[in-house]
Amino acid sequence: MRKIKCVLSYDGTNFSGYQIQPKKRTIQGELEKALYKIHKGRPIRVHASGRTDTGVHAQGQTIHFETDYQLSNYNWKKAMNTLLPDDIYIKDVIEAPDRFHSRYDVIEKEYHYYIWNTKETDVFKRNYAYLFPYPLDIKAMQEACRYFEGLHDFTTFSSAKATVRGSKNRNLYEVTCNKNGHEIEFIFRGSGFLYNMVRIIVGTLLDVGQGKLEPSAIQDLLESKDRRLVGETVPPQGLYLWQVKYEDKDSSE
Amino acid sequence: MRKIKCVLSYDGTNFSGYQIQPKKRTIQGELEKALYKIHKGRPIRVHASGRTDTGVHAQGQTIHFETDYQLSNYNWKKAMNTLLPDDIYIKDVIEAPDRFHSRYDVIEKEYHYYIWNTKETDVFKRNYAYLFPYPLDIKAMQEACRYFEGLHDFTTFSSAKATVRGSKNRNLYEVTCNKNGHEIEFIFRGSGFLYNMVRIIVGTLLDVGQGKLEPSAIQDLLESKDRRLVGETVPPQGLYLWQVKYEDKDSSE
Structure with a gap:
């Protein structure tokens, strides 16, 4: 398994905050939906540095997820940005050490x-x-x-x-x-x-x-x-x- | 009858353009809705310098309408901004001469x-x-x-x-x-x-x-x-x- 760390920006206007919730449009929800597609129908859990509330924006939120896919940093960024809506943008992708955690570290x-x-x-x-x-x-x-x-x-x-x-x-x-x-x-x-x-x-x-x-x-x-x-x-x-x-x-x- | 001239700004993002259309959210539609309320249910036609398309913004669109109401410029501005949605803002109101037309002049x-x-x-x-x-x-x-x-x-x-x-x-x-x-x-x-x-x-x-x-x-x-x-x-x-x-x-x- 690889650990992928992403720095992202989002316009919080049309989101019910970061955290995934049923029937609401959330940043975590959109990220997991994009990764689900990339992983051909396998659910991938995303972990963030912390939540943001409804209407709050991000210039540099940080998330990570685990995957057994091998893509270059450039291709992760491209694949995710292609699948994400236009109010979320992945700025930077890097493969992080196994021990890395976006929230606890x-x-x-x-x-x-x-x-x-x-x-x-x-x-x-x-x-x-x-x-x-x-x-x-x-x-x-x-x-x-x-x-x-x-x-x-x-x-x-x-x-x-x-x-x-x-x-x-x-x-x-x-x-x-x-x-x-x-x-x-x-x-x-x-x-x-x-x-x-x-x-x-x-x-x-x-x-x-x-x-x-x-x-x-x-x-x-x-x-x-x-x-x-x-x-x-x-x-x-x-x-x-x-x-x-x-x-x-x-x-x- | 008085002729009221207004200079307004709007964020075109959530409008189907300036011109009124049935069942669509338009700038003209919102302006006429606000004036309808001010005139206690009497329809008021609004004339603009020209239309703008879906998604196009305005920093200084100009409109006029006719009314038999007597309000100060300040009170027209206040009444309209109170009733308009927050993506339209009346910047300036002035009583214009009778011969004025926002489009032809x-x-x-x-x-x-x-x-x-x-x-x-x-x-x-x-x-x-x-x-x-x-x-x-x-x-x-x-x-x-x-x-x-x-x-x-x-x-x-x-x-x-x-x-x-x-x-x-x-x-x-x-x-x-x-x-x-x-x-x-x-x-x-x-x-x-x-x-x-x-x-x-x-x-x-x-x-x-x-x-x-x-x-x-x-x-x-x-x-x-x-x-x-x-x-x-x-x-x-x-x-x-x-x-x-x-x-x-x-x-x-």
């Missing part, structure tokens, strides 16, 4: 969140950014970003629905925010992320940007471990799984 | 066409540009653009299906082509355009860009008046109706 994930910040709606952005019409204080948000960096217990900033057992400690290596014209880009790099964590942090940063919250209040919020104290979860269409990094040099991008 | 139209020119597919561009993976000679295309500028009979570059009677002379004020990263932008400004004219011209420019045609051959093609001699009609999703200009200062943007 992650050492770093990067997410981006985009806000389109102007009073006038842009119909071409509606599925690809959060259209936010109110003025935002970028400097205050940038200052608040720094409080999220480092090792923290992120209980306050994870979904109440989250069922993760064990530690809610995560190490964020980078939390930044920049404005380019009407576009505000948030970048998050970290050891891992809790469910809805990026979208809850961005919601809180928007409260800071609107003057509802002082940047320095973030520290107390982290310590409170109380989800009810913080902002709205911002909508999914601004969120992109940007990149997943692995330790093993052989299997990294 | 056009003095200039501007179209843009976008090509995403790289071997790797970008899932986020697929509905908003033509993904063209082959190398293109931009300088040759720029040279070819100049042959289209000025007053010409554009029979060669109009759809064989076109049923326009009368002159096929059109005056193009600007035909340009520029590359920015992977994006190639074509700009067309002219007195008017025949059916499919922009998409056939871009198809021909791509032939030039691939070395299949010399830039200077454009002159002979224009003179031939033979549609069969020229390139493919490029797909609709790269095309944007960018702006419509009118003579009357009172009713222009």
Whole structure:
């Protein structure tokens, strides 16, 4: 058996998220359907670095699967892209070492969140950014970003629905925010992320940007471990799984 | 009766073009549905500067309608945007003089066409540009653009299906082509355009860009008046109706 690792992008707009579900159009569902065809009717299970929700996009999701087929990396890429719908694209294929696992071996994930910040709606952005019409204080948000960096217990900033057992400690290596014209880009790099964590942090940063919250209040919020104290979860269409990094040099991008 | 002029944008992806048709989702259909609601069940006919095909976008389509309702420009805009779906957006509303007509009074139209020119597919561009993976000679295309500028009979570059009677002379004020990263932008400004004219011209420019045609051959093609001699009609999703200009200062943007 060979282990095939793929880096892929998808436009999440017309998917009910990553994870396979009966009667829903999902990214995993489409990937497994394509591999089923390649393997002439044999089901192939696909494993991802993690799920993404309905409407969330990916520039660099990573998956793997096992196969006894022998194709070159180039031919895997070509075969899969031929069979996949046009809102999923396999960017890169590599044969990974046997011990590689796309979920358990992650050492770093990067997410981006985009806000389109102007009073006038842009119909071409509606599925690809959060259209936010109110003025935002970028400097205050940038200052608040720094409080999220480092090792923290992120209980306050994870979904109440989250069922993760064990530690809610995560190490964020980078939390930044920049404005380019009407576009505000948030970048998050970290050891891992809790469910809805990026979208809850961005919601809180928007409260800071609107003057509802002082940047320095973030520290107390982290310590409170109380989800009810913080902002709205911002909508999914601004969120992109940007990149997943692995330790093993052989299997990294 | 008052004449209301609106400038609007739309994402053409999920529409069967501009013109109203039974059982199809069209831009005109959605506009008339919204106005029907505002007028409490009275049908209102909408007139546009021209139609756009399935998948074609608009940054600045112009329409008008007649009404006996008295609303401020701001309130027309607000009422219409509240009732319209999120892939149509009214950018600007102005009360126009009685003699104004969105179609007959056009003095200039501007179209843009976008090509995403790289071997790797970008899932986020697929509905908003033509993904063209082959190398293109931009300088040759720029040279070819100049042959289209000025007053010409554009029979060669109009759809064989076109049923326009009368002159096929059109005056193009600007035909340009520029590359920015992977994006190639074509700009067309002219007195008017025949059916499919922009998409056939871009198809021909791509032939030039691939070395299949010399830039200077454009002159002979224009003179031939033979549609069969020229390139493919490029797909609709790269095309944007960018702006419509009118003579009357009172009713222009």
